[in-house]
Amino acid sequence: MEQVVKSYPTSTRPALDSVDVDIEKGEFVFLVGSSGSGKSTFLRLVLKEETPTSGRVHVAGKDLSSLSSWKVPALRRSIGCVFQDFRLLPNKTVFENVAFALEVIGKAQGTIAKVVPEVLDLVGLDGKAQRMPDELSGGEQQRVAVARAFVNRPMILLADEPTGNLDPQTSIGIMKLLDRINRTGTTVVMATHDSAIVDSMRRRVVELSQGKVVRDQSRGVYGYGA
């Protein structure tokens, strides 16, 4: 990200102001800051759900401002997404939820039958493939969401407060999972305000406040004075 400014027309203050962040391939980055500090806007810019008011966003070597809209789907295939509210399809089983992400990008049935059990195994949900989402605990649902985000082996995994709805114990499980995914070479960018997690992981921390980067340290912790 170079000098990115994003203004919403209804707001007097830009959501992101001259943000200049460089994230390397394979990094694990925490995006911290209070609500309204611009974390979610940051992630939406990477997905090209929003376009910056000025400045440029580069993802995987591509300049998103010059990326034509019909290439956006290809960009998003290289990015996986996890949200606080899971966003699972309640009328589909765990298997179908994960398979859906592959079906809609036109993957062959054979590939789906092979890859989905693998990824369910990876997130620790083997044996629960035929359950419906509302039969699972919050942590398990988030694992399904991670599986869906990761099943296409994206280069980047964006997580917007993935532990926001989970208790600390479950959150640690999810973090271990994200860490394992990071070790496969996937870049993980995680927005959070769960200080305990940030402190325990000791990874790079980018802190946003009122749309500005106020801190960027590797192996950082959540609060000041570390």
Add this chain to the structure above:
Amino acid sequence: MRAQFVTSEILIGLRRNLTMTIAVIITTSVSLALVGSAMLMRSQVGLMKSYWYDKIEVSVFLCNHIVQSPNCKGVDVTPAQMEQISADLNNNPAVQKVYFESKEQAWKNFVIQFKNSPGIVKNTNPDALPESYRVKLKDPSKFAVVASAVQDEPGVEQVTDIRKTLDPFFKFLNGLRNGIFVIAIVMFIACALLIFNTIRVAAFSRRRETGIMRLVGASNLYIRLPFLLEGALAGSVGAAFACGFLVLAKVSFVDGVLAPSLTFTPFIGWPEVVGTFPWLFLFGILLSTASSFLAIQRHLRV
């Protein structure tokens, strides 16, 4: 796989709001049936025109002893007068061919024309029918030239232009056809709005799915396809019903009612009826996919 996935999505979507789907199918089939009947009426008029214009254009009726018009005064036409009239017609540059219709032929045609009204036939004296020259013109619009040349000759009762007698009838049919077209267009608008809403409701009820599709990078076409095909399917089912309606109309109304009672003119056959089918499908599918496309446009912005 893709096909199977898309088909299941479409069927789920159609089942999800079944009542709306039925409404869409009914309105499309009614409006398409109207369009189809208008098209058939057009070919019927065309058929009748070519049939009648081809046969005869101008009839020169000759005097007989019953006619009291100033030119005849109740006296039969003489052979000399007939020869003169025939020669004048044949020498006229606008005339292509002249047929003579004798009393016997006139009677035969009369009997055929009124075979369903035996009362009229019984009360008509074959002798009362006039002899006539039936004239085919090189250019049907040159009627006035030929008429003025012979109508004051002795022995001519009157000269009639077939187009003058048929035109009011054709005007009526054309007016009817235009009326049907107007109703069809109004129905089409209702239909488009209905499809628009149906698909919008479908898109709304599936917004969770489409949101995830966008997120994982499904192409726009892939996201839209189920909705478009859903519209197209409803449209083609409507078109199929409309075709069925036209077949029914041909069998029961044209073949069953019109043709037996109006024998003097030909009626449209199966080729014309079947010929409208592709158009109905085309209209139905175009209309429904276009309105589906518009309906989901703003739901699916990248």
